[in-house]
Amino acid sequence: MAEHRPESPADLLRALHERGGTAAAHPELPRLLARAGADDLAAAGRLLAGLDPDEVLRHHPGTPTVRIAVTGRGTVTEAVPPLAAELARHGLLPRFHLSGSGTYVGDLSDPHSALYAHRPEVTLCLLDPWTVWDAVPVPWQPLDVSVAAERQLRLLSQLAEAHAAHAPAGAVLVLNTVPLLRRHTHQLTSHAHRAELGGLWRQFTADLLFLARPSAGLAVLDLEPVTSAGARADDPRLGAYADAHCAGPLLAGYAREAAHLVRGLRGAAKKCLVLDLDGTLWDGVLAEDGPRGVSAAGSLRGAAFGAFQRTVKQLASQGVLLAVCSKNDPGPVARALACHPEFPLGAGDFQTVVADWGSKAEGVRTIAARLGIAPESVVFADDLRFEQESVAAGVPGAAVLPLDGEPALHPERLLADGWFDTPDLTDEDRRRPARYAERAARDRLRTKAVDHHAFLAGLGVRVEVGPAQDHETARVSQLSLRTNRFNLTGARLSTEEVRRYAAAPGGLVLAVRVADRFGDDGVAGAALARTGEGALHLDALLLSCRVLGRGVEEAVLGGLLRAARGTGHTAVHTCWRPTRANAALRGLLETHGFRPRTAPEAGGGATGYTHPLGHIGDLPGHVELRLRLPHRDGETEVSACAPSKN
Template sequence: MRDRDLVRRSSPGARLRTLHAQGRLATGYPDLRELLADAGPDELDFAGRVLAPLDPDEVLGHHPETPTVRIAVTGRGTVGDVVPALTGQLARHGILARTRVCGAGGYLGDLADPGSPLYTHAPDVTLCVLDPLTVWDKVAAPWQPIEVSVAAERQRKALGELAATHAACAPPGATLVLNTVPLLHRFTHQLTSLAQRAELGGLWRQFNADLLYMARPSDGLAVLDLEPVTSAGARADEPRLGAYADAHCTAQLLTGYAREAAHLIRGLRGQAKKCLVLDLDGTLWDGVLAEDGPEGVTAAGSLRGAAFGAFQHTVKQLAAQGVLLAVCSKNDPQDVARALAEHPEFPLSADDFVTVVADWGSKAEGVHTIAERLGIAPEAVVFADDTPFERETVRAGVPGAAVVPLDSEPALHAERLLADGWFDTPALTDEDRLRPVRYAQRAARERFEAGSADYRAFLDSLDLRVEISPPYEHELARLAQLSLRTNRFNLTGERLSTEQVRQRAAAPGAVVLAVRAADRFGDDGVVGAVFARAGAGRLSVDNLVLSCRVLGRGIEDATVSGLLRAAREAGFTAVHARWSPTRANGALRTLWPQHGFTTIGGPGTATEIRFRHSLRRLGPVPGHLRLRLRLPDERQPAVPRGGR
């Protein structure tokens, strides 16, 4: 029996135990994401404990392409118990953890010493777990609230200094993760004055707020807010283990911490989902459209109806931050169109959805259709439906897509949709917020194209403008996002954080360019990035990335042709480039040869092919667009400030 066949039978706990008993956790690791997708707390706890001792090299020996993250864990007290919980959570998302727990209680030494085992581990992510006794170990009795505040501020400043050391000593692009600190009952109620107790609460919340304001996830410092975890019922401290083992965090708190940390790590890796695909009946509204008609379904007018309305408000909030909304419903398309366009109760309207699939076919096929229409990978989709059969259809037919298990209780829809942070990203860019608008423009463009008998005439009518120049400061996060989240048109698969992009742009001889596009249908903003180096009379292109939503308009050809022309005008004698194969960029192997590049050193290797262009003969820039390209001027800042 294959591991994948085993994964699809019986309960998640039983399947996991079978794989564990048969010693097949390493060989079956890629299937754990599907197995653990709907696992409950006990099953995830078991998964973490059996997976934590697993040798990552054994997994990679069987599956070398498994996404891997190097994690260092340190803290004020004993914090190693976070590792099993984190291992299980990352396995749910298909990520393999290579974790090192550093000295218990020694986070000051771990982070301050460049030669410590923490930095030797070369972590991508460092978790500095601040337990509930953080600050209090520096407060002597008797104390007043103001003395606690002073100790807390000293702690915050010390953490800021440690973050600076981490940024200097950890690998480029590494992230240090701190967290807010719960305020315990045992401390607040040592104050008998209600006024002083309130004062302490306010000062402590200010300390946590100051920690949160330190966060710059795109630049290497993240802060997890544990208040949502404790407000959901997780007790923060374990008095007995704290007293006898210096382990002050409860298993519940560490589980919640691990869940948030896993979502952060997934976001840092550029694995945030892009599109929310929603069912209608029992998901977005109360009622059955085919039976009740467009006027009979509701999202208001009753307590149950209002719960659906509240869910629609949640969905609308996600859309305002760039999440693409789509419908996949087994209903007649005319009825769906009427309900979305005309129903007076719905917070959501037809304009909020970038595309709608309404028919009586398979919902797995519907999700594939939506992904194809939007030009995104099917695994970038989150599918929410209240029917178990439909969820299993999509889970089996769209591998990698996230499936949200809704049920007949609409009051819990929002909680379940948000539970796994599928759309979490280190920072929200202007491009994120405008994504639905961009896709609406794309749809209008495609409708215009469909009505045009001549594709060349269609391109000529677009009034397409492409501008390529050094990025502005506010565009650096977008360039990082493109490198992290673009798979099909990513020449080497290299992933860069915002800070790495900034460092790359500031390096001597660096050439970092933003590709911007606009046409008669609207401004697409920053759609691509070029990362190159100048030296020894040549321009070496390390990577070229373009958003998939602009492919097919000649922007890729204009970028390469324009880059060659600019290089020759700048006095370079050659342009070098490379292509490294990934799971998604195979079609780009011929990009450079199509533009006159020749292969250097034979057919290349399994990991890289290098190319060279002599700049003697240059192909034309596509005639249907206007191109402006400017290489960096050494006399000007590498990253201009201000806007376009």
């Protein structure tokens, strides 16, 4: 009997393509391509590069799309297939605009170029290995290359400024570092000159990387990790005959990094890493070896698990939440995590632990519910294929790491897909694990409290609302990208868009800072408002899910209404646009006295609301509120003090 070989992702996608079913099956592509290797992704990219976005949207109107322009020093056509494949792996549907060969200077400097007519959200300016060398004379010395590199750097800085001026608000220009080829270095016969060239080129690379300001619309992808992993940078034949100098492996690595950046710009970074224990976090089987018998040091194999734990700990230091989902008895798990001397990770590093003998898919859903996050915000790591498939099938949208019995490869596989990558890291990100620990303590108090009102009164909730400081604008942008339940319109704003809103005449960006007796949540919300025609127009209202249910939302909305009336406004106008998760906000508006109005400008199924500022309900009695609303005559403050708890 012939051996049955499972169809590869490329085979399955090819069969879909031949039946004309790729567009209809687009939501299945992330699952289909999740385990695809380099060859399968290359084949998938060639099929997906020609996919019509409009056809996909006819089948699935809610598919997240991203407008991408691709330009560069040479031919950029070959970059599209790997980009299409990598974006499909993350459920994103690209609308591409491709520039001609070598047109990047005109594309980016001319406000009327076809690139800007495309209105890209992301502009990829692909710098191939011949960037700089076009301007180097022959014969040359290292100093000639340095001069040409410095000129290139100034040009790129000018093009970035032009892009910021001419691209749509919030658009990001993406540059990349330029690999230094052996065919260039070894034209120098002197080892001393080669070393000099290497140093000067690395200085150029460093200066290019230091241009990066993702929150201000300029990102730079570092391709050295791609080439150091073995990807060849150039293709001499394609370079000579088609002006396409980037080799396929380099483009594949570039596309992966670019897709991770796009996903991060969309606020789709994962939040929580859920870890198995036996064979994943440590060497050994807890039920057989006992809490002291499992290992993450003491042998070469054990040390590989220790290296994985240190990688996980590094991610946690930047705000990644950690949890355990293990088929083990809870007692031994608790003892192993609490007191094992070899482990870089300890019990205090984990937000929650599910240790039982049930389904791991159910365990992951339980963890998400305990943390108050969506299950699709989870990355699940397990070394057993059965458990991986169980979670992939039972928790749609969760990312599953393809670990196996080789712990030395665990760190590489954890980091391969950049699940936790974000354009900027805020202080709130770094403090996320501490905030969730505070939330857990809060929840424990809630379960003990017989009277919910007494529980709220005992929290000591403090809310301060006032103009966002410059260093807080990145956090306001992040809230707009990540907040779904308490997001008035579903608007997604870049840091630069937040700054422009605040700088516009009459524009106000208010940060909502929250604390209680368990800890300080920092900037947990924001309101964007503007004045005009005697009214306050509330364009955005955002609150992190972690502060909901404490009376914060009622205090902020009620305080804004009081402050608007105190500044002489006759009404507050706002707009609620339905999303998949914000239905409760509509009820909150109506509870606070907002009434529907005709709002043809709202669009997208939105409903306009107006509050006439007549009767305004009471503020929550357990919340201490201080709200400052600037206006042209000064500032109006609304304050309410919660009763003292002695």
